Structure formats: structure tokens, C-alpha cells
Amino acid sequence: YMQKKANDDIKEQFKIQQFENQFFEMLNLYRLNVDEVNIGKIKGRKCFARMLDEFKFIYFETEYFFRDTEIHEIVIHEISYYVFFYGVGNNIKDILYKKYRNLAVDENINNLIDRLERYKNEHISEGYITFNDNNGNTREYNFKYIPFKGHVSRLGHYFRHLFQTVSYIVDSKILDNDKKYRYIKLLRAQLSNYELVLLYFNGITDMGIDWVEKGYFTDYKFLKNLPHQLINYSVNPVDFFEEKEINTDEIFDF
Helix, strand or coil: HHHHHHHHHHHHHHHHHHHHHHHHHHHCCCCHHHHHCCCCCHHHHHHHHHHHHHHHHHHHHHHHHCCCCCCCCCHHHHHHHHHHCCCCCCHHHHHHHHHHHCCHHHHHHHHHHHHHHHHHHHHHCCCCEEEEECCCCCEEECCCCCCCCCHHHHHHHHHHHHHHHHHHHHHCCCCCCHHHHHHHHHHHHHCCCCHHHHHHHHCCCCCHHHHHHCCCCCCCCCCEEEEEEEEHCCCCHHHHHCCCCCCCCHHCCC
16 A cells, blocks of 8 residues: 555656646746847837837727727727737738627728828838827827837737646646646746736737636736736726626735
């Protein structure tokens, strides 16, 4: 009996070692993915801060062009994210026309994309864009790269690998929930605040809704350190999860 127990313990330790080897390899690949992200001369984690600035700009423009409609805030967010992710090219108008054909917002979409296209061309020719802020003041802004070209080539692989890493932990048959949470916590600790915000913005669209539906944001608290107090535009995280009748005290580190 003691020999059998010892053999079982050895087998269990071997399985855990195999799991950890794969997990740390995936963790290393995540770090490499972050280091390899670049937008012009901007590299690594700094890119996420700049991408977030671009999304915020797009969101305010979208909000402006949809101000006279009654569509829900989540739809404005999703339209903004599609434009941010795919850019003003790549048939984005047709994609949005088809996706929101029941809302009769083709003209709004057309005006939004045309405005952003003009901004992009102005940035190419002048090195900055001129726009009116919410107070009606004329401002100039330099993104330090050509904006509104899309980030699918940067973020697509990044989000897929991050999702696969979380799924690898959650789907493990050899870990109990406490151990799964410890590995999730270790992975979560690698993400910057900017990455967490972009992940949240991705996760509440139909592109990344599996993060919500599989409970990675809720049951495994992957957004625990999200600086939700600083998100003063788009869909507030606390409001989003409370609308789904989820106790936000169990999700965020208030």
C-alpha cells in the first residue's frame, strides 16, 4: 500500500511538472509577444498606452456621430472597437453596415469613417491632426504614428495567445480551483494597466465575449487589478457587470 501511494505521488508530481513546464513556456511566449509589438518607433508595452489613446479618440468621434440616435452605449463601444481593430480601410464600412443593418445607422457609420479617413490623411501630410474637443476648442494631436490603420496584426495574436494560456490553466484536470487561481494570478500579474483596459474593451465585444461567457473575467477574476476608476468613457466595467447581475465586489480590487 505504501509503495503504491509513493508511486501515485511520483506520477502526480510528474504531471504537475509537465503542466508547469508548458505553462512557463506559454508565459515566456506572452512576454515575447509583448516585446515584439511595435507601432513605428514605439515598441513593447508603450504601444498599449498609445493604442488606448487611439481607441479613446475613436470612441469620442463615434459618440459624436451617434449622439442623435438611441442606440445602447455597448453598441457605440463595439463600433468604436471594430474601427480601432480593423482600421478605416479593409472594407470596414461594409462590415459595420452588415453587422448593424437592423439599426438604420448606415449614414452615421459612413460619416464616422469618412471623418477618420480625413484625419488619417491629414496626419500623413501634416504630421498631426486638428480637431475640436468636447468644449469646442480647436486642438492639435500627434499620435507619433499614422492612426486609424487598425491593430489586428498586433492584437489578434496577442489576445488569442493570452486566451489560450488562461484556458490551459482552467481546463487542467490535475489542478484544484485554488491552484488554478494561483496560476491565473501569476499570469495576470504580468499585464500592465493599459493591457488590462484593452483586454476588457476587447472582452465586452462579440470578438472577445468568451472571456465573459467562460467566466475568466468573473470566476477567475482576471480583471481584478483593472483600474476601472480611470475609465471615464465608454462602458464602465462596474456598470457592465452589474447589468449582468454579477457581484462586482468579487471581480475587482476596489
